[in-house]
Amino acid sequence: MRDKILIAGNDAIAEAGIRAGCRSYFGYPITPQNELLEYMSAHMPKAGGVFVQAESEIGAINMCYGASAAGARTMTSSSGPGMSLKLEGISYLAGSDLPCVIVNVARGGPGLGNIAPGQGDYFQATKGGGHGDYRMIVLAPATIPEATELTMLAFDLADKYRTPVLVLVDGVLGQMMEPVEFRDPVDPATLPPKPWALTGAQGRPPNIVTSFFLDPQELSELNLKRQDRYRRIVTQEVRYEEFETGDATIVIAAYGTVARIARTTVKLARNEGIKLGLLRPITLWPFPYAPLRALSNRVKVILTVEMSAGQMLEDVRLAVAERAETPFYGEMGGIVPTPRGILMEVKKYASYDAEDDQGF
């Protein structure tokens, strides 16, 4: 049996990165992500890898660009304002078809905001953020064991589709501790080759890694090929979890920290006879539109709960259209919804059940 260790989210994500065969990490300090950087500074050199505390977040993401172009598994992490600074670099990575894993331990915003947990970066993560027609796979774990699994998966997906992949957590998951059994480490030497990488062009024609194409025809064709790849991701990589949705009349849609809190709400509600379920997107892009659409055909209410003003809510409404009510409950500024706080919101809609019983 593998060792089970009690570990904080930031440390666990860093360890998972090293275990995924990542041997280059570039970052810049910002709370509540600092421990990830600190862990890398202590453990990456021991693993024979490169750790650089860059001069800024912009420096760090562009160091990732260089490492990725050279064929290495590479990683950076940040929060809030630092993520905004990385967006130009993320667009360049996407435009050059370079794999890279980015971790956002999200905090309260906008602006400098605060260091408390937040989910206000959903739009930034899933709808571009940076310029141009690019997409980024976004993985949103709800527990620390899952964060380690998804961080390792992020590297595989990044390499497979040659795209940046974002692991989106928040201050709660970054700071809290939970027992983890890590998967065995991947030996970087056993990873699939990257024939496109810049490795010295010995005995082969030179490769070019760039996002700069002056010829409209050429750039158009590259974009079309990239969109094909995005369609493949949408078909193959949607991940989500349903909890107690079988007989549910009300379903909460939530991701990450809020989803695990809502899981407790589901138990509390069921103790009171309310048929509550939970749908938890694990990939925020590609978003699980189809399962939500299916649910909306048989439940009355899909209540979206987020630590934001209602960002994932827009995707939920795209999926549900007018087939079910789609109310919203959100907290901002670093306030974390509690199980009973969510239950109070649920009860506003629980009467939909009672109406049914009376033949309305």
Add this chain to the structure above:
Amino acid sequence: MEKSVILAGFGGQGVILAGKVLAQAGMDHGLEVTWFPSYGPEMRGGTANCTVVLSDEPVASPLADDPTALIAMNPPSLDKFESTVARGGTIVLNSSLIERPVMRADVKVVPIPMNEMAAKVGSDLVINMVALGAYIKATGITPLATVKTAMAQMLEKDGKGKFVPMNEQALEEGYNAV
């Protein structure tokens, strides 16, 4: 079975470490656990708290709006969290610093003169282990031996192994005071 405890006190009283020791001991005892700290810009003299959840099934919410126990090491902690404790829950309080009585009649109150007991062991710094010892005796959540082992491992990992005997003694003092 799911138990949640908020450990709260002044920054420097060691509530964050005591919570980690409890979480580690719970895990070693075969329970599912989570540990979540208040991680704001706190410092020595300010307030700090953490929440530990111990359960026999995977923990959903790492935050508790009605914890089954509160360890209040100073007056502001009791003021802030007294009303949140679940009915039938336990409040372990530091009677060295908290002079007012607990208003709730529906909780078990365990007053412990933590500062005096820590001083008796030899240092104010072990006040957190006095508190933790009292809590595990009052709730029976994990055996004392498991907590001692978890504490020793944690201190040794941080290069503070020489403080293990004093912390063991503090755990015992708190445990035996209940």
